[in-house]
Amino acid sequence: MAKHDTPLLDELEKGPWPSFVTDMKRQAETHPECWDILGQLELSYKDKITHWKHGGIVGVFGYGGGIVGRYSDVPHRFPGVEHFHTVRIAQPSGLYYSTKNLRGLMDLWDKYGSGMTNMHGSTGDMIFLGTRTENLEPLFWDLTHNLEQDLGGSGSNLRTPSCCLGESRCEWACYDTQDVCHHLTMHYQDEIHRPAFPYKFKFKFSGCPNDCVASIARSDFALIGTWKDDIRINQAAVKEYIAGNYPSNAGAHAGRDWGKFDIKKEVIDLCPTGCMWMEGGELKIDNAECTRCMHCINVMPRALKPGKEKGATICIGAKAPILDGAQFATMVIPFIEVSKENEYENVIDVIEQVWDWWMEVGKNRERVGETMQRIGLPNFLRVMEIEATPQHVREPRSNPYVFWREEEVEGGWERDVVAFRKKHAA
Structure with a gap:
């Protein structure tokens, strides 16, 4: 594969900062398909549109997620990127890699792909950038059998859970983020690999309110460490x-x-x-x-x-600006115990209560936070059997109408009034 003239990309090599263009040119010396990536990107800069095709399903046997199909719409000009699939690799909790593990992964990608990686972007996973369809099955076999590592999540499924360092290195951690992350990754293997949701769903686990994995901004289900007693x-x-x-x-x-x-x-x-x-x-x-x-x-x-009575806050519904604007997660449960002894059953109960509701009422390609907005927070809290608190109110009510549910008017409301009158009769 020949080099391409890339005057626009060459501009990105100027200045004091590291450049991905320089890295890709270096990689192209051993993986010539990288010249075609640069050539196609240069064309996109000129045309001001992407030259990756939209859509396309590709994967490995038994898995519906983990690989993102990428196909060039100008393969006759750039045959090296005719197929250029992205492979997501499930990361270890807290991103603790051994040197041996990292070398094994890099050797694997040199063998089957372009050698280019994206180390833990917003998805959380390690990303292998660029391979052909015929390389996917042998890559998957070597990854799982020789390195004993798995693919991450992609598509309308549970994405690979991620967490901060937690108790392994941080004195502020209010629960063991790594253990929860690993346990739920194992517990929800089916949901990670076989898409069945309205759209993507992300867990992120932060050990304290510093929220070093930005879970409140980037995850549908954020478990953020906190404490119940005094500082x-x-x-x-x-x-x-x-x-x-x-x-x-x-x-x-x-x-x-x-x-x-x-x-x-x-x-x-x-x-x-x-x-x-x-x-x-x-x-x-x-x-x-x-x-x-x-x-x-x-x-x-x-x-x-932090205080000694530690646990976590559950926030639900963050997302990036795709269909609608970006939004932070809503605090739904102020405090929940996070205990290894019961294998996090109380956290799992909340997760599955959210899923049951979302899978029933969520629209196709609608994140849970968007469903909450469309249906309304009061309805969501009612389904979750959570009593609303003042912290759930975004702004004071601006209309004069009060709506009552039938069960509040017929029987329940009258009983409350009678009980109140009796209590204050004296």
């Missing part, structure tokens, strides 16, 4: 921060003089609910008003820690 305070350490003996932000800004630490300016005044103050030389927190934003803990990690 733990080491008052002696607070004094050390105020005195300047401990670096704030865990020393993250070493090398630059940010001036003397000011607890009022840098912590108390930045609390979103104003629930902190100094009194008698001690830091006070009104924990009932705390929203677990983690700012104070991040700034003064030696002085403040």
